[in-house]
Every structure is written in C-alpha cells, then in structure tokens.
Amino acid sequence: MYTEKVMEHFKNPRNMGEIPDADGVGTVGNPVCGDLMTIYIKVKDNHLEDIKFKTFGCGSAIATSSMITELAKGKTLEEGMKISRANVADSLGGLPPVKMHCSNLAADALHAAIEDYYKRQKEAKK
Amino acid sequence: MLLSETEMSTPAKHVYMDHAAGRPVDPRAVEAMLPYMQSSYGNPSSLHTLGQEAKHALEEARTRISDLINAEKKETIIFTSGATESNNLAIKGVAYRNKDRGTRIITSSIEHMSVVNTCKFLTTKGFESVFLPVDMYGFLNLESLETALTDKTVLVTIVYANGEIGTIQPVQEISKIVHNKNAYLHVDATATCGQVPIDVKNDGVDLLTISSNDMYGPKGVGALYIKEGIRLEPLLHGGGQERGLRSGTENVPGIVGFGKAAEIAKKETPAESARLTKIRDRFIDGLLKPIPYSFLNGHPTKRLPDNVSVRYSFIEGESMLLSLDMRGVFASSGSACTAKTLEPSHVLLAIGLKHEEAHGSLMFTLGRQTTEEDVDYAASLMPDIVKRLRAISPLTPKELNK
Numbered sequence A: 001m002y003t004e005k006v007m008e009h010f011k012n013p014r015n016m017g018e019i020p021d022a023d024g025v026g027t028v029g030n031p032v033c034g035d036l037m038t039i040y041i042k043v044k045d046n047h048l049e050d051i052k053f054k055t056f057g058c059g060s061a062i063a064t065s066s067m068i069t070e071l072a073k074g075k076t077l078e079e080g081m082k083i084s085r086a087n088v089a090d091s092l093g094g095l096p097p098v099k100m101h102c103s104n105l106a107a108d109a110l111h112a113a114i115e116d117y118y119k120r121q122k123e124a125k126k
Numbered sequence B: 001m002l003l004s005e006t007e008m009s010t011p012a013k014h015v016y017m018d019h020a021a022g023r024p025v026d027p028r029a030v031e032a033m034l035p036y037m038q039s040s041y042g043n044p045s046s047l048h049t050l051g052q053e054a055k056h057a058l059e060e061a062r063t064r065i066s067d068l069i070n071a072e073k074k075e076t077i078i079f080t081s082g083a084t085e086s087n088n089l090a091i092k093g094v095a096y097r098n099k100d101r102g103t104r105i106i107t108s109s110i111e112h113m114s115v116v117n118t119c120k121f122l123t124t125k126g127f128e129s130v131f132l133p134v135d136m137y138g139f140l141n142l143e144s145l146e147t148a149l150t151d152k153t154v155l156v157t158i159v160y161a162n163g164e165i166g167t168i169q170p171v172q173e174i175s176k177i178v179h180n181k182n183a184y185l186h187v188d189a190t191a192t193c194g195q196v197p198i199d200v201k202n203d204g205v206d207l208l209t210i211s212s213n214d215m216y217g218p219k220g221v222g223a224l225y226i227k228e229g230i231r232l233e234p235l236l237h238g239g240g241q242e243r244g245l246r247s248g249t250e251n252v253p254g255i256v257g258f259g260k261a262a263e264i265a266k267k268e269t270p271a272e273s274a275r276l277t278k279i280r281d282r283f284i285d286g287l288l289k290p291i292p293y294s295f296l297n298g299h300p301t302k303r304l305p306d307n308v309s310v311r312y313s314f315i316e317g318e319s320m321l322l323s324l325d326m327r328g329v330f331a332s333s334g335s336a337c338t339a340k341t342l343e344p345s346h347v348l349l350a351i352g353l354k355h356e357e358a359h360g361s362l363m364f365t366l367g368r369q370t371t372e373e374d375v376d377y378a379a380s381l382m383p384d385i386v387k388r389l390r391a392i393s394p395l396t397p398k399e400l401n402k
Helices: A002-012 A059-072 A079-081 A084-092 A097-104 A107-124 B026-031 B049-068 B083-097 B114-123 B141-147 B173-179 B252-287 B319-327 B344-352 B356-361 B374-391
Strands: A024-030 A037-045 A045-057 B077-082 B104-108 B128-132 B155-157 B183-190 B209-213 B222-226 B295-296 B306-313 B360-366
Touching: A002 A059, A024 B155, A037 A059, A037 A097, A037 A107, A045 A059, A045 A079, A045 A107, A045 B374, A059 A084, A059 A107, A059 B319, A079 A107, A084 A107, A084 B319, B026 B104, B026 B252, B049 B077, B049 B222, B049 B252, B077 B083, B077 B173, B083 B114, B083 B209, B083 B222, B083 B344, B114 B128, B128 B141, B141 B173, B155 B173, B173 B183, B173 B344, B252 B295, B252 B306, B252 B374, B319 B374, B344 B356, B356 B360
Parallel strands: B104 B128, B104 B155, B155 B183, B183 B209
Antiparallel strands: A024 A037, A037 A045, B077 B222, B209 B222, B295 B306, B306 B360
C-alpha cells in the first residue's frame, strides 16, 4: 500500500517533537477525521532554522509530517510557503489516492506555522 | 524514536489475527472439494451419472449445513455466493414478496454493510428502513425494538454477533418480540455460525445468513436458511436452481467444501470455543493491563470467542497496524484510514465512541491456529508501539510521555 520511503519515514520520523520557544506554531486537521498535525518553527534571518512536528494519525500522516520537516529545514520563509502538498507526496514516492486529501496536511501545517510567525512579528511591532 | 536494527528487519514470526477478514480453508474441506473439480465435475441438473454424482454431493452438503443449525429439513437451505448475497436475498426477498402486507423494515445501527446498504437501497423503492440504537456494549435496545414494531413491519434484520465488537445479541428475546408483532426475523450469523452453536428452532429464527469461509470453508460460498413456509422474491432469475430462489449452476466444489467445513464445525465447535475463549481473555488482559488509557470494545463475556477489540487513547489505528505488521502480527482496525471511506467504523460510533476513540481501535480475530504463545507475543509488542506513537501524538497528556 505504501512506498518504501513512506514506511521509512513512518519507522524513523525526522524532527519529531516540540519546540517550547517556537517562533511560529501551525496546527491543522482534526482528531475527528483521524488526522491532527502541529508544526513548530524557529526562524533566524528569514530562514527556517529549526522545525519539529507532532502528529496524531495514520502512517501517511506521520510520514508526510516527517518529510515536510526535511524539505523545509534551512529554507527561507518564502521557499517554505511554496512547498506544496504535491511536493510532499512526490518526495515520498507517492501516496495512495485515498490518503492524498485527508492525510497529506503537512504542507498546510507548515504554511500555518509560517503565517503564525508573520502574525507574531506584526503584533510585536505594534 | 528510532527503531533498533532488529526491529527494522523482516520479522521471522507471522501471527495471523485477522480471521474475520479471511480464514484458511480446512485441509479436510480442500480434500473433499478436489474430486468435484477434477473427476465429478458434472452439473447437478444433468440426468446422467456424472450429473447425479454432483447432485448427490450437493444434497449431502445441504444436509450438513442444515444439521449444523438444527433446521427442520435440508430443503430450508439455499446456497448463495456468500453472506452478502444471503443478506441481500433475505432482506430484498422478504420485502418485495410481502409488499402488500407492509413496507417497514427494522434493523440495528451495528449491521454489516451488506445489511446497511440493502436497507438504505430499499428506501429508494418505497420501503421504510429503521436503524435502532444499541447500548455501550452493542446490545440492541429491546424497548426501542418493541416501540418501532408496527403493523406495517414485515421484517426485522439483526446481526447475531457483530464481527467488529463481538457482542452476541439475545436472539431468543428478540425473536419473541418480533413474532408478537407477526414480523419475520432475519439473523445475520456470518461471524457467529461455526463459533457458537446455533439452533434456529430454539432461537426462533425465520431466516439465517451463513458464510462458508467464516467456518473454514472456501470463500465465495454461503447459505440462507429460510424457514418452511416463508416465501421470497428471488434476486437472480434463470434456470430455477435452488427451488427457483437462486438461479445459476451451483458451485459444487465450493458447496462440498462448505458442507465438510460445517460437519467439522458441528463436531469441533464446543471444544474450540472453550479453548479460544480462554486465549481471548488472556489476550485482552495482556493488551489492556500494562497500558494506561486502554479499553475493551464490546461486552467482556457475551462476545464471540474469537473477537478481541480494544482501543488506545491519543493514537490512531492504522499506525498501530503498520507497527504490528512490521513485527509480524496481522490485525485490523476500526479506523477509516485503512478503508475506502474517511469515516471511522459505524459500529464503533454506534456504541457511543467518539470519532477519535473509534480511530484508536484495533481488532484481532483469533482462529484454530492461534496459540497462547501467539497472543502473548502480540500483547508483548503493544506497550512499545503505544509508547512510541503516543510520543509522536500531540493529543497525549504530557505526564504520559515521561
């Protein structure tokens, strides 16, 4: 059902955990649907210096969370915003069609975390 | 959270705990089937010797199924392609044939999809389908059954024991209530027949669905018991086989294997049920005791001997299944993520679980090959699997991750 890459990320998720003093936090999904993801980011000089995740969900939910942290780490915020759901799925060698919608939320979570960072910056300037 | 090298490598052990999804065919049934594919391949409708050999085997199998459920005579058994067809034939057959008497059908909220979707389909054909609630164990609410039964009710269709949570319904009590109102009672015994002795006369059942593979016969065969005197509209029209109720040349090898499986089940069910019940309870203890926030789905004692359904808070079923699979244990889950739909199991929601609780459910179904050693091994894996996934989950309370 899953590619080797998906299973590898499921078995050994990268960057799993929380960042207590994160600069931005994004949560998407809903436990009711069986998928909930939180992405934590640390920003330095407009770059994603550190990124971590926590996920409740199926194998592909965990694998996509892990994959997005690899794709995003070290990138600029603008580059981070450009990482799409399709990029994540492609980097994992594809996902089963039924998982494309419900369990491929990692890009949304990253975007929410970056937006949360922008919002916090704006509020700090006020 | 890295897994060690030994955990990553292909497991040597294979423990199959998904018997509700598919069972191995008993070698004695396989042996009984072989001649009907290779030498006695005649059509039971043919007059010649080869045809009559097949006919004889067909009728012998019918007797064996009839004996297993203590039916009044073998002619009450109609062979079908499996439980889905039997459920369709029972429900649509009774509904269409008795349309003049009434158009109301009553069922429960924990039925198999072949009952759920048949009842829903009939609502598009002028029938009314009522889905009754169950309690937290999955028992049908008998008061709501009495209230729902009107003079227009022609059929009540209830699962004998739901295959996902294992809860065995009080069929005799249900039968009394249904017959008081002169409706027919169809019981889906797919997961039950072969696990628990069934007596259609004693239970007061009018129609009973039976599956071959669920009692270690081949897949693609089933039966419907139809009490003498009850008339149905057939689903399949053709050559008039099976008393005109199921046209099409009979699947003789499959039916012979089914018959042999029924004969074996009749002999071996009492001892096997007792053995499995002991292993089942040991397994439930092993799965729940060492892990906080873990629960049993269904009733602790009034359940199928082969069914173990549990749930773990804060984590999701498919990720548990994958983790078990990596260690050689094959199970099933109540989560939508393993199915074609996004909703979790309607059965788990019907017993009052929240969506996230239903998503965190695991189902193990044991079989004749399951040993005490197998369940101990599977149970021994769960603490680490649950701990790892809870560490990844944002829902886990902080104190649990310490």
